[in-house]
Amino acid sequence: xxxxxxxxxxxxxxxxxxxxxxxxxxxxxxxxxxxxxxxxxxxxxxxxxxxxxxxxxxxxxxxxxxxxxxxxxxxxxxxxxxxxxxxxxxxxxxxx
Numbered sequence: 511x512x513x514x515x516x517x518x519x520x521x522x523x524x525x526x527x528x529x530x531x532x533x534x535x536x537x538x539x540x541x542x543x544x545x546x547x548x549x550x551x552x553x554x555x556x557x558x559x560x561x562x563x564x565x566x567x568x569x570x571x572x573x574x575x576x577x578x579x580x581x582x583x584x585x586x587x588x589x590x591x592x593x594x595x596x597x598x599x600x601x602x603x604x605x606x
Contacts, residue, residue, distance in 0.1 A: 522578070
């Protein structure tokens with residue numbers, strides 16, 4: 511209950527790549543296996559461990575926190591700096 515929120519602190523603004531997602535899921539599964547007293551020799555699938563512990567994958571939680579943050583940004587007035595970035599027109603911007 512304590513480690514997962516600490517791992518996800520500030521996840522709403524992380525620029526996550528796929529390799530970061532993989533590292534987070536590996537760390538999560540190590541903790542869950544340690545919590546259940548399992549080893550690799552037990553050969554239990556990750557989905558079964560998550561179901562027994564009752565948690566969803568960490569990538570779902572990161573997506574949920576980002577969508578929650580996006581909802582807060584959408585409620586701000588249109589002239590707010592965060593909101594202006596959303597409606598920014600990039601048609602004439604060259605990528606370097």
